[in-house]
Structure formats: structure tokens, C-alpha cells
Amino acid sequence: MSTAAAEQPHGLVEAGDVAARARGLTKAYGSGETAVLALDSVDVDIARGRFTAVMGPSGSGKSTLMHCLAGLDSVSAGQVWLGDTEITGLRDKELTRLRRDRIGFMFQSFNLIPTLNAAENITLPMDIAGRTPDAEWLKQVIDTLGLGDRLKHRPAQLSGGQQQRVACARALASRPELIFADEPTGNLDSRAGLEVLGFLREAVDDLGQTVVMVTHDPGAAGHSDLVLFLGDGRLVDEMPQPTAEAVLERMRLFTGGNTPHNSQP
Numbered sequence: 001m002s003t004a005a006a007e008q009p010h011g012l013v014e015a016g017d018v019a020a021r022a023r024g025l026t027k028a029y030g031s032g033e034t035a036v037l038a039l040d041s042v043d044v045d046i047a048r049g050r051f052t053a054v055m056g057p058s059g060s061g062k063s064t065l066m067h068c069l070a071g072l073d074s075v076s077a078g079q080v081w082l083g084d085t086e087i088t089g090l091r092d093k094e095l096t097r098l099r100r101d102r103i104g105f106m107f108q109s110f111n112l113i114p115t116l117n118a119a120e121n122i123t124l125p126m127d128i129a130g131r132t133p134d135a136e137w138l139k140q141v142i143d144t145l146g147l148g149d150r151l152k153h154r155p156a157q158l159s160g161g162q163q164q165r166v167a168c169a170r171a172l173a174s175r176p177e178l179i180f181a182d183e184p185t186g187n188l189d190s191r192a193g194l195e196v197l198g199f200l201r202e203a204v205d206d207l208g209q210t211v212v213m214v215t216h217d218p219g220a221a222g223h224s225d226l227v228l229f230l231g232d233g234r235l236v237d238e239m240p241q242p243t244a245e246a247v248l249e250r251m252r253l254f255t256g257g258n259t260p261h262n263s264q265p
């Protein structure tokens with residue numbers, strides 16, 4: 001971490017190694033006196049094949065950044081690319097297809113369909129898209145996540161950690177260019193949370209995936225390759241090879257020395 005880094009676009013990487021990129025990304029909600037500037041001219045590169053965490057105080061713009069990078073939300077100004085494709089300016093139909101074909105999502109609530117078993121949940125997005133999963137890849141994902149003996153179970157018959165692993169497999173099934181995970185450990189006890197972080201780490205290290213994770217938890221961020229820190233809608237700092245302790249220390253700077261309310265590892 002360095003002060004100089006804070007003055008440059010964050011996470012800058014070699015051209016060609018960028019999974020997603022934003023320049024001058026600005027997002028305002030509302031208008032007039034009630035307008036909120038959620039993102040204020042953010043420049044960021046997300047490195048391909050790496051695990052990037054996004055942290056910052058509540059309301060600093062983490063979810064908005066993720067939603068704009070994933071094409072889930074429109075931008076007020078600036079440009080966003082997924083790989084070489086500029087997504088700002090795409091029509092809704094094109095955006096929907098791009099999200100479906102190139103991005104995987106994991107949310108805090110697993111969003112599994114209760115009436116489908118694990119295997120059916122994992123392949124559902126591809127079934128909807130009319131795509132056939134690559135059987136070898138799917139087996140590798142399922143084996144990596146240790147779900148081989150749970151495929152016939154419905155979500156209610158699985159633990160929280162197992163459900164999140166199914167959600168993780170679902171995000172990985174189509175081998176997306178980029179996986180966005182929004183508080184993927186938020187609903188889990190610490191052991192199950194650690195498991196899921198381990199699997200995200202393996203998805204990056206062993207399967208070559210690219211993961212962006214929004215989290216409040218310095219312990220979770222400690223599993224990433226790079227932490228981007230947001231403050232008041234701006235990228236204010238970054239930390240390569242983070243440890244939970246160093247991230248916690250950095251987060252304390254936002255609160256003038258007090259531990260943020262929801263940042264316990």
C-alpha cells in the first residue's frame with residue numbers, strides 16, 4: 001500500500017490482462033437536493049485471473065461499483081468495459097445476453113430454487129440460456145467444491161455452507177469471464193464462510209477464474225490478491241497481498257480509530 005498508488009488509477013494491470021475496466025465511472029441517484037453521488041469518477045482495472053476484494057464503509061459505493069461493472073445498473077457518466085466490450089451504451093437486451101454469457105453472480109442470499117436439486121440449480125442459468133454445460137468443466141467445478149455426493153439434494157436438505165457452495169458452482173458452471181460475489185459469506189458461520197472463501201480462492205488458483213468480491217469482513221478480504229478501498233464513492237487506496245490484520249488497520253482509518261461496526265473477521 002502506498003500513497004502514490006492512491007493517486008493513480010487503481011489495480012492497473014497490463015493491457016490484455018484486464019477482465020473489466022472503468023474510466024470516469026460516475027453514478028448519481030436522485031436529483032436536486034436529494035441527489036446522492038454514489039460513485040465519483042472511478043478509474044479501475046480488474047485483473048484477469050485474480051481475486052479482487054472491494055471494501056469500504058457502509059454507503060461508500062461498493063455495491064454500486066459492482067452493479068455498474070456487471071451491467072446491472074446504468075452509469076451517470078464514464079465508461080465500463082467487460083474485456084474488450086464496452087458495456088456502457090449497450091441496449092438492455094444486449095446487456096442481458098452479455099451478463100448471461102460472460103458473468104457469474106454470487107449473492108449473500110443464495111437465491112437457489114427450493115424445488116430443484118443441487119445439480120439442477122447449478123445448471124439452471126445455462127438451461128434457461130439453452131446452453132449445454134461442458135461436462136468435463138462441470139465435473140471439475142463440482143469436484144473442486146466437494147459437491148459430488150450432494151447433487152440430488154434440494155436446498156433445504158443442505159447446510160448453509162453447502163448451499164453457498166452450490167451457488168458458487170452455479171456461478172462457475174458456464175465458465176464466466178468474471179464472477180461477482182456480493183458478501184458471499186455474509187449469511188454463513190465462520191467455518192462455512194472460510195470454506196466458501198477457500199473455494200473462491202481455488203476457483204482463481206486452480207480453475208483460472210476471475211473473482212470480484214464485495215465484503216465488510218477483513219478476514220474475507222484477507223483471502224484476496226488485492227483489496228480496493230472505497231470511501232465516499234471514490235477509490236482511495238489499494239492493498240496487494242492483504243492480511244486480515246492489515247485490512248482491519250486500514251479500515252480503522254475510515255472511522256478515526258474505531259473498529260467499523262460490521263467488520264469483525
Ligand SMILES: Nc1ncnc2c1ncn2[C@@H]1O[C@H](COP(=O)(O)OP(=O)(O)OP(=O)(O)O)[C@@H](O)[C@H]1O
Nearest residue numbers: 029030036038056057058059060061062063064065
Ligand atoms: N437506489 C438507490 N437510490 C438512492 N440512493 C442509493 C440507491 N442505491 C444506493 N444509494 C446510495 O448510494 C450510496 C452508495 O450505496 P452502496 O449501496 O453502493 O454502498 P455500499 O458501500 O455497498 O454500502 P453497504 O456497505 O451499506 O452495503 C449510499 O449513499 C446509498 O444510500
